[in-house]
Amino acid sequence: MDDLELAASLVRAAGTLAAQMRAGGQMDLDAEHKTSISDIVTAADHAAEALVVERLRALRPDDSIVGEEGAEHVGTSGRTWVIDPVDGTWNFFHGLDWWCSAIALTGPDDVILGAIHHPAGDATYAGGPGLPATRNGVPIPPLVDRPTESVGATTYLHPTSLGGEVASAFFRAAAQVATLRFLGSGSMDATAVAQGTIGVSFQHSVPDWDRLPGEAILRSLGGERVCVEAGGVTWNVMGLPTPVRDVAAALPG
Incomplete structure (x- = not known):
């Protein structure tokens, strides 16, 4: 095997x-x-x-x-x-x-x-x-890139982070996409991107076990993943190339 x-x-x-x-x-x-x-x-x-x-x-x-x-x-x-x-x-x-x-x-x-x-x-x-x-x-068919403003994003922000610089970074990124979904599983979110139902995923302080399985699959389909420092934390952004680029650029302000 x-x-x-x-x-x-x-x-x-x-x-x-x-x-x-x-x-x-x-x-x-x-x-x-x-x-x-x-x-x-x-x-x-x-x-x-x-x-x-x-x-x-x-x-x-x-x-x-x-x-x-x-x-x-x-x-x-x-x-x-x-x-x-x-x-x-x-x-x-x-x-x-x-x-x-x-x-x-x-x-x-x-x-x-x-x-x-x-x-x-x-x-x-x-x-x-x-x-x-x-x-x-x-x-699975290769991913088809789409404009950022046309895609949904999966994300998460703990209620304790709803103020301050972390929240400011979050809202800058959120403003780039058509809609947000807080679904509660990073790897499952990656499968939604893989199937074309979601365009990008972004979240801060993501451990390897929540990031790597989905990243591996998305990269095999032409997706991208980047790390961005913003608001004093590290953000993981992955998905379609254009939404990843735009969300990553918006996070630091």
């Missing part, structure tokens, strides 16, 4: 396990807060991450592993698997279907590939720079 096939099989297995646990009811999820009341972790997050780690340790023993829920293994290959067992845990816990399991593989200098499984849609996305992007094994 090659790396892309392995990544797709891992996220499908993790997503399926998490969905089964959710179907068992909230008592099976044991949610706990992490950094805030909206940042939670469940037993399903831990179980799905453990499943992926176990399989990677067996199949790619020389690779490093980093998981959102604390998994860590230092390998010797120079490659690292970055795991997000349940991306969109708030949605997952509260019964919304915009959540997924995601993974990325990185090399010394760049992301190699990413995979995302959306259990509610029974859809598995995979791809990476220089690799074909697929949905359930079927090639």
Whole structure:
């Protein structure tokens, strides 16, 4: 099994396990807060991450592993698997279907590939720079660039950041697009861009596990990703080339 096939099989297995646990009811999820009341972790997050780690340790023993829920293994290959067992845990816990399991593989200098499984849609996305992007094994057409003012953007701004320089940067960027959607899962947002329903995603302080799986797939389709410093934080902007350029230019003012 090659790396892309392995990544797709891992996220499908993790997503399926998490969905089964959710179907068992909230008592099976044991949610706990992490950094805030909206940042939670469940037993399903831990179980799905453990499943992926176990399989990677067996199949790619020389690779490093980093998981959102604390998994860590230092390998010797120079490659690292970055795991997000349940991306969109708030949605997952509260019964919304915009959540997924995601993974990325990185090399010394760049992301190699990413995979995302959306259990509610029974859809598995995979791809990476220089690799074909697929949905359930079927090639996804390349992205078609569009004017920024005609596209929707997915984003997030925590209520505690609604004032000050961060909010100013946010509103400058938001003014560039047709509409905003706060959907709650960075990797799922990337699949919306991949399918042409959303044009750009922007958010600040995005960890690797929320960024890399979607970035890998979008770049395989002709999408772009940039980092921008604005308001004292780092913004991740990815999607169609023109909206990425315009949003990135607006953030610093």
